Each structure stands twice: as structure tokens, then as C-alpha cells.
Amino acid sequence: MSTSATATPNYYVPQPSRHPAFMAVGLLLVIFGASQWINGADWAKWVVAAGFLWVFTVMFQWFRDSIGESESGQYGHRIDISYRWAMSWFIFSEVMFFGAFFTALWWMRSHSVPALGGVDNALLWPDFKGVWPTMAPGSTASPANIIEPFQTMTPFWLPTINTALLLSSGVTLTVAHHALRENHRGRTIAFMWMTVLLGATFVCVQGYEYFHAYHELNLKLSSGAYGSTFFMLTGFHGFHVLVGMLMLLFITIRLMKGHFTADRHFGFEGAAWYWHFVDVVWLGLYTLVYWL
């Protein structure tokens, strides 16, 4: 490992900045407000809103500053490498975050639900059949029968449509990347818009899926083991799609403003990595949550 320093002599160290501390204040508002709000304090929602407004304002300024630094050529080759490492490790941390929820899914469907319906626990839950999905004919949906009957989500058609959407967005994104590398800026921007659009459609389809689940299948966040894992996994994934889509959107806007060059465009690539990560998580969800 010898990324040598000789290439660029000075590593850019930014001037003192008020953004970090300000952002922390915004986050204090968010977490304080949120902890009050979910405990029934109605006024607290305004605190949360103010906090988010604050956070987004600071974020905007912070990004504006770094983009300015980047575009004015202060970021040398070494900084580029730093960003690459940082983005990779960040994505790794996201993998571990999803890992926790996939583990929960695995544990519940292959361990706790069967055990609750097993012979040992018949002492406590004589009527529960430990099958997955928990809503099986002749069984109560939960050991204590506290859950309303629901229908499970099938892979057809919404999730399959969404798979197609995400996979094609991966393709359009790659096309855009190649175009950027070959300096076809117009084509890049066009394909980026397509990617963003596909992402947005995904989010809408998922929104519709949730609507369908709540109103037609009676499948809710509170539908026991199945509902909990289904909504947490797909929900956090959907949220990540949203974030990834916003990242791509901003990158597209920057492209339209003339940022990035054919050989230096880590901002673009970072967002693309993230998008591919979100893609891969989806494939995991599609098989483990919807199919199996």
C-alpha cells in the first residue's frame, strides 16, 4: 500500500468552518423534538421541522462550500483517493446496518417463529403453528393471537416491476458514466435524468405498494413478525432509494452546470456506487422477502 505523497505536495486542509457545529445544533433540535413527539407532545413536531430545516440549510451551505473548493481546483489527486476510501467505508457501514435487519428476518423466520410453534413452547402457545409467513391457514397470525389476519405480499407484480425499474436504472447510470468519460455531456445528462426518473418511479411504485398493503391486504407495520420485518426492510431500503435518487439528482444538476470532467468526477462516481449498493440490497430483498 503505497499511495505516495509525492504526486501532490499539499493536502488541502479547509479553513475553520461553522458548518459542523451548526449542523450539530440542528440535529439536537431533531432528536430532542423527535423524542418528545413520539411520546405524544404535539408541539414537538414543530421542533423536529425546525431542526430539519436547519440541518438542510447547513447541509446546503456546507455542500456549496465543498463544491466550490472542488471546482476551484483545490482538491488534488490525494483528496480524490480520500473520498474514494471514505465512500467505500461508508457503504460498508450501510451494509452492516442492513445486515442487522436481514439477521432479524432470518432469526424470526427460521428460529423464533418455528420455536414459538414448536413442541416445547406448546406449553405456552398451544394454538400457534410456527410457519412462515405467519399467516397460515388454521393458525393464528401470532402466538398470542393479537394480530388481525392479513395477506402477504407476493412478488407479482409490483415488486417485480420495481426490480425491473432498479435494474434498468443501473444500466442507464452506467451508460451515463461511459458517456461522461467520453465527454458526451449531453448524453450523460439525458441518461442521468432517465436514471433519476426510474428511481422516482420506484419510490412511487413502492408508495403504492404500501397503500395496497395497508388498505387491501391489511398488512401493516404491526402485523407481527411478518409485518415488522417486511416494512422495516423495505422501508429502510426505500428510504435509501430516495436518498440515492436525490444524490443523483444533485449530480445531474451539477452536470448541467458544467461540473465534473471526463477524468475527474468522483462526486458522480460516489453517487453511482451508492446507487449500485441500493440496487444490490434490493436484489437481496426481492429474493429473501418476496420470493422465499
Place this chain on the structure above:
Amino acid sequence: VNDLPGGPGVRQLNLHTAATRIAVEQSWLHWFMLITCVVIFIVVFAVMFYSVWKHRKSRGAVPATFSESVTVEIVWTIIPFLIVIGMALPATKVLVASKDTSNADLTIKATGYQWKWGYDYLKGEGEGVSFLSTLLPSLREMSNNGAKGDIPDNYLLEVDNPLVVPVNKKIRIITTADDVIHSWGVPSFGVKQDAIPGFVRDTWFRSEKVGDFYGDCYELCGKEHAYMPIHVKVLAQQDYTAWVEGQKKAMAAKADDPSKVWTMDDIMARGEKVYASNCAACHQANGKGAGPILPLDGSAIVNDADKTKQIAVVLNGRNAMPSWKSQLSDTEIAAVITYTKNHWSNKTGQLVQPADVVAQRGK
């Protein structure tokens, strides 16, 4: 204070005196580990302190220049590895033996409640016996008052109804819990098993001694975690048989007929007892509550003309208030509600009958 046989001794330095084979083996294993570790410790630090003594600058030591030796490093990787294997072998043996819960003579379910233990004799002699086991209220009271004066030897360990088992019989304990995780452990038997709500787990012991043995709830289970001891009385076989007889008779006599219609005086007297052993820990004897615990004295729900409201809270719980459905009988719930409705400054004059509770169960 003096040593408590079957419980802790004064300034006790080591594990409890074993009352089961497994505990003997565990105790042996602990000695074996302790001695091995102390020997390694002494050897390693003898070397270090020799060096500290000998190789100091003030004694004119000149630093050597070596900083590596693959041989030595391999040697001192392999030796600890072998030592660790030597430790793991006996541990494996003891562990496997302690996990075998098959062929029990007596199976008892221990259910953890906030904050007491419930015992149900499921299989074997005494089948059908069931009771709750709570720390003596006087000891709990003593703790609140700062445990001044003469502290009894069984302070915080004596319960109203100990678990009774015969000697030299394999007792399988099935643990579970009603609310949060508790842990059922008796050091002299070498057992400790978490009691997990919604799941059953099991452990076993075969006591070779008669007498009283004490243990505790070992898993943090809320406010009164320190006050839900385990007390096991091991009896000779014939004493045990006699106890079972007596227990069955008493249960038959006590079994309340939920269709009985009570008079105010009788039910108030009954309610007072239920209150003292179940509710006073949180709501206090004076009914005023404390901290997050709401007062009953003057409470709107207690004084409400609609008695179903209070019955619902007692049956199903609410926030910090646990559900009493499975711990108290219909009669007991009716009694304690009547008691709170007509005690302290509460003067509703309402009389709740067991039938009222029955009507609301399962709703």
C-alpha cells in the same frame, strides 16, 4: 449477622458449598482455573518484575538491541494455545453433563413475574400444586427503612412460599416469564437459567442435601429486581409426600369459587391481604404511589362510578402497571379492587364481586 446455611456466608470468599454433583464439579473446575491462572500469573510477572528490578537504568543496565525472534514468538503462541485446550477439555465435560435435562423425576415450571416467582408442579409427585412465592413483606419494608438495627440472616432471601422439592431426585425446572426477562439461579445447586417471556427454557438439579437453599433473580427486571429471591426447601422423601398432601388440601380449601357472592366486610379483609402482598410495593401502603407510580388514593379511575374501568386496568395493565390476569384469581382481583375503592379517602361504597371480573376477562 451469621452465615446463612444454603445462602451466603459472612465475608464468604468462594463459591457456595455445593449441594449437587454439578456444583461440585463446577467448584472443582473453578479451583482448577484459579490455580492455573495464578501460576501463569506468577510465572509471567516474576519475569517482568525480575526485569523491572534488574534491567533498570539506575542499576547501569545497557539496552540490548534484539527486537525479534521468530522461534520465541512461535513458542509463546503455541504454549498458551495448548494451555487453553487443557482448560477447555474438563469444561466441556462439566458443561455437557449440566445440560442433560432428560429423565426428570419431577418437572416444575418457574414463571418470573414482576416481582415474584410462580411455581407450577407439572409432572411427578405433586402434580397440580401451584403457588406464588414472594419476598416476605417485612423484609422488603426493612430495606426501605434503611435496614437499621439487627438484620436477620435471611434478609432479602426468605419468601412466603418456598419451592419444595424432594432430596436426591432429579428436578427439572422449566423457566418462563410473564413480563420481562428474569433469571432463576441457586448457587448451591450450580444452576442459573434465564426466564424469557414467551419462551420456555429448562435446567435441572438433584440436591443431595436436605435443607433450605437460597438464590436470586439474576437478570435486571425493573424496579424490584433486588427483591425477588428464590428459596428452595429440600425435604426428605416422606416429608415431601406429606407436604404435597397438605398442599393439595389447602389448595382445595382455598380455591375460591368465583360465583360466590361476598359481603363487604369479608371482601375488604381479603382485599387488604392481596393489596399488601401485591400492590403495596409500588403504590405504597398509604396508596399514594411514588415517583412514576400513580396514587390510588383519590385516583379518578378508582373512584369512577363505572367499576369496569378499574377492572380493565388491573386485568390488562397499563404503562408501568403490569397485567394481573394470570397472577391473581378473580376473587383476589375483585377483593383488591373493592378494597381500594373503599379505603384511605376513597369512599365509593362500591362492592366488586368475582363475577364482575369473570365477565370482563378475555375482553
Place this chain on the structure above:
Amino acid sequence: MSAVLDHHDHAHGHDDHHEHAPTGWRRWVYATNHKDIGTLYLLFSFTMLMVGGTLALLIRAELFQPGLQLVNPELFNQLTTMHGLIMVFGAIMPAFVGFANWMIPLQIGAPDMAFARMNNFSFWLMVPAGMMLVGSFFMPGGAPASGWTMYAPLTLQMGPSMDAAIFAMHVLGASSIMGSINIIVTILNMRAPGMTLMKMPMFCWTWLITAYLLIAVMPVLAGAITMTLTDRHFGTTFFNPAGGGDPVMFQHIFWFFGHPEVYIMILPAFGIISQVVPAFARKKLFGYASMVYATSSIAILSFIVWAHHMFTTGMPVTGQLFFMYATMLIAVPTAVKIFNWIATMWQGSMTFETPMLFAVGFIFVFTMGGFTGLILAMAPIDLLLQDTYYVVAHFHYVLVAGSLYAMFAGFYYWSPKWTGVMYNETRGKIHFWWSLISFNVTFFPMHFLGLAGMPRRYADYPAQFADFNAVASVGAFFFGFAQVYFFFFVVLPVMMGKGEKAPQRPWNDPDGKGAEGLEWEVASPAPFHTFEVPPKLNAAANRIVESH
């Protein structure tokens, strides 16, 4: 003047573009300088040590005698919980990040951390989180009382402060992840030319591995407490068997984080000890390569031992055996480390200034904690000791006499470089002996209590346990006051620049033997900006051969 309190005194040279660095409070709040941020981290964590310590002293005061005297059982549980949380997340972890901030760029010849603004963000995130944690005592129902392990379903019974704590942990997690990314990137990408990974000081190595552990497990903790949050408020049933969930699942996920977490708190300590011992033995660290491999092995093994905290939950015997064996294996790489330190001392030319005293104290007392860990790792014995004071004794031996002592060693070792003045040696020695003795008075009797079966998290206990508890309580107060002494009589004076002026290489003999590393190649106090142009290093990468 000290670099800690004033940076306008440094030699002006090649840093004109930094001339307008803010002064006063802005310097700290808007900081992008790794040394300033390091100082902020250290001060924050010391404050938290005092807060967490004060809670511990309240616990010890209550346990001084049988019976409830000062607090009710509910408040007692809150004290225990918040003591654990504040010490782990507020005191120990940020302190090591503070050391990393100060020392890593200096040790590898980098101008600063890779992402200076994000670095400051990591710090400032700790402040709201700390406020929420401490503030939870004042929320309705009081602070969380579920133990620092936050086991479900007890957490479901907690009041609003539980949510405050959960959000605080999310923010702390984000801070740790960003801090770790910063450290990894700095180490991988900003080393001066010639500073290969295998020439890097051990402290950097241990932090590199620690940062990797942090990135791997903090998100898992976030996942676990997020599920707690949704179980509490949004009707999910992850940990509720009535809905098909499992309380034990929380424990598995928590300890998958929790066990690596304890190594997160000890590996940087190993790093500091590996710097201090060679310096005062005037000899190179013995077995550098095997130290690196041992540290990595500990980190890798730490992912497969988590269920040794769960031996009493009722696992299948195969599971217990697997986790027992895996846990015991960790003794092997740890043994390598201990032996290497001793071999470094062997035939050295040792002096015992305070850093070395704390380092030797660390090796001695930490090993005791390691051995009790090994005894706990034996599943059949753990059945007796789990959730007793034996465990409490074990982890204070490794955390207080381990992590905390290593930090003291690091402070005494590097503070001349930070502040430009020498601490008072006599006071340092008083601090060491006072701490060592009172520490053992506090925690050694807890082994006996645990063996005799005294459960932890108990507000009151049978009278037979009274004497050892009284001893422990007295010891705790002495230990606590030793740290107050440390702050007022050692730390404050050097921060204010009072004391003998520190030479550039305070730990070196006239013949040059002693401490090695690039941090000693810069003046004392270290100038505000160092290594803005990568230095040219000698073959061993421990000396600058040519300054530009």
C-alpha cells in the same frame, strides 16, 4: 505557552494562508485543526468521566450498607444504566478518539486528518448526544433504567427518556462511524512517503483496526435500537413473542455489537502501551509484526464470541461450546501481546517516570482482568458467575485498570508535546500509586462478592455481603478523588502552561535513546500546523532526514 491554549505563539512560516484562523470561542467551535479537535475530545471525555464517576459514587454510596439509604430502587437502576452508558460512550470511546486526533497525523507525518470539517462534526455530534443522555434524568419518569445493555422487553417499559437515549445513541453512532472513516482514510492515504504500513507506530495500527471494528458494529447497534424504538412506538414485534418476535434476538444483535465494542475500548490502549514501554525501556518494541497480527486476530475473533454474554439464556449445548472455545482462543493473541511487552522490557534500560508506571500497572492489572475473563468464558463456571459482581469486577479490571490506565499513560507520555510543559513528576507518581491502590481496594473485593453470589444491578443485598461492599465503597471514593486530584493538580497546570518547559524530546537520553517516532521530530509544544509539506523520512521512518 502551550499549544493547547494558544496557537498564536507558534513560529510563523509557511502557513500564511492560515493567518486568519479565528480566535476565542470560534477557534474551538469552528475548529478544523486536528490538535484542537483532539483537545476538545479529551476535555469532553474527561467531563463525562466525572459525570459517570459521580454516578458510580452514588451507586457505591447506596451500596455502602445494606438497606436503602439514599436512593430508591428505581433511581438506583437509572444510576447503573447511565453510569455504564456514559462511561462507555461518553468517557472511554471519545477519549481514544481524542488521542487519535492528536497523535495519528503527527505519527504518520500528515498535515491533518483527511476530512477536517467532518472531524469537527464528529466531535460536535457528541455534545447534543451527551446533553440528551445526561438530560434524561430530568425527563418524566427519569433516566432509562434498563442497564447499559438495554435488553428488551424491559426497554419497552421505560419512559420517554428511553427514546431520548436511543436517539442519542444513533447520533453517537454516526459520530463514531464518521470519526472512524476519518481515521482509516488518514492512515491509508496520508502517510508521509516512506512510512509504509509495517513501519507505522503501533498506536496507528491499533486504531486502524479499531476503526474497522467500529464501522462494522456501530451500524448493528443502530439497527438493534431502531427495532427497540419501533417496538416501543410503532407496533412492530421484533422482541415481543406475543407477535412472533424474540427477546433473545435483541441480545444476539446487541452483543454482536457489544463484544467487539469492548475490544474497541482496549485495542487503542494496547497501542498506547506499545508506544510507552519501548520508550522507557530504551529498546525497540519486541515482535512488531506479531503485535500487528495479534491485534488483527483479536479483532477478527471478536466477531465470533458474542454469545459468551448469553450462556444463561439457554442455548443448545453446541452453541455454548462453540462460543466457549472461541472466547478462550482470544487468550492466545492477548498472551502474545503481554509477552512481547515483557520481552521489550527484558534487558532494556528502564526508568520509571509516570507514563511507564501506568504502563507497567496496566500490564499487571489488566492481566488480572483478562484471567477473570477467561474464567468467565468457561461456560459451566459462568453459569454461577453470570450477572454477579464477579463480572463487574472483571470488566472494571479491564476497563478502568485497562483502558483508563492506558489513557493516563498516554496523557503523561504525550502531554509535554501537547502543552510544551512538563507535568509535575511527583504529582504524577502520587496519582499513580493513589489510583493503583484505591482501584484494587474498590474492585478486588467484588470478586469475592461475585463468587458468593451477589447479583449485579441490585439496590440492596443480604447482610452477609456488607463488609466487602463497605470496603469497595470506601475505595471508590478514594479512587474518585485521585482523579479529581489528577485534574486539578496535574492537568490544569500543564494546560495553563505552568511547569518546566518541555524539551522537544522529553523522553530521550542525551545519547538519543528513548522515545521514537515522528511526533518527537516537531517542537514542543507541537506547532499549530505540522507537516504541511510531507517530510522526508529515513529508512526506518522514525526520523525526518530533511526538512524542506
